[in-house]
Amino acid sequence: MEGRNEYKKGLWTEEEDRILMDYIRVHGKGKWNRIAKMSGLKRGGKSCRLRWINYLSPSVKRGGFSEEEEDLIIRLHNLLGNRWSLIAGRVPGRTDNQVKNHWNTHLSKKLGIKNGKTKVSVSTQSFSRESVANCIVHSESNPEILTSSCNGESTVETIIEDKSHAVFSFTSTQEAVTMDDNNSSYWFFNDDLSFAPYLVEPIDEYALDFVWDSL
DNA sequence: AACGCGTTCAACCGCAGGAGA
DNA sequence: TTCTCCTGCGGTTGAACGCGT
Secondary structure (H helix, E strand, O other), X not given: OEOEOOOOOOOOOHHHHHHHHHHHHHHOOOOHHHHHHHOOOOOOHHHHHHHHHHHHOOXXXXXXXXXXXXXXXXXXXXXXXXXXXXXXXXXXXXXXXXXXXXXXXXXXXXXXXXXXXXXXXXXXXXXXHHHHHHHHHHHHHOHHHHHHHOOOOOOEEEEEEEOOEEEEEEOXXXXXXXXXXXXXXXXXXXXXXXXXXXXXXXXXXXXXXXHXXXX
């Protein structure tokens, strides 16, 4: 069993990398536990898989993140929250681990975000299609989250005419972050000084595709 | 040179969910 | 249906590194 001390832990050596790459070159990836056993590596399957995905795979881009990549990650994080694998899937050559690390060590500081959230104040606003595209899909599937997240100090009116149009009106000042224990995260992000509301969760692949097209 | 401290990032862990026997 | 194995995810850890003193 993995978890007992029969497997080596810690940083990989060049020799271990070579063994793993040679094995994958011949036999292909997948069945990681078998790779670990059959290649002779003293590594668990999960460790092999992670090493390949995050480092050895030729599709992994090394080096620092470009401004374009950072901008992309920031926008995707607005939409998705800490859904690192989904975000990484839209940033060519970057893995979820790379994106997560870069966010935690650079971008969250750059944006002044604490614990993955930020706060901005929003006064009476209306939003149209471009800025709330992600809310359209989500609000149709979970309309109760919109209303429950925005009661109290402010109210929100949601008008959904069809999948391509929605307007949100806030009738009083909204202190940005509303976070409860039911994943009904709702927050506002200062995106180029145009206050756009974003539902953080849940958003699925379909919703992301929909939003993606409108970015 | 050496020590302390903060930062970075590769790797690990626990968990959830899917596939198949 | 249940069990086991495998894969993938997000949070966390800790070794390595860089920098200031």
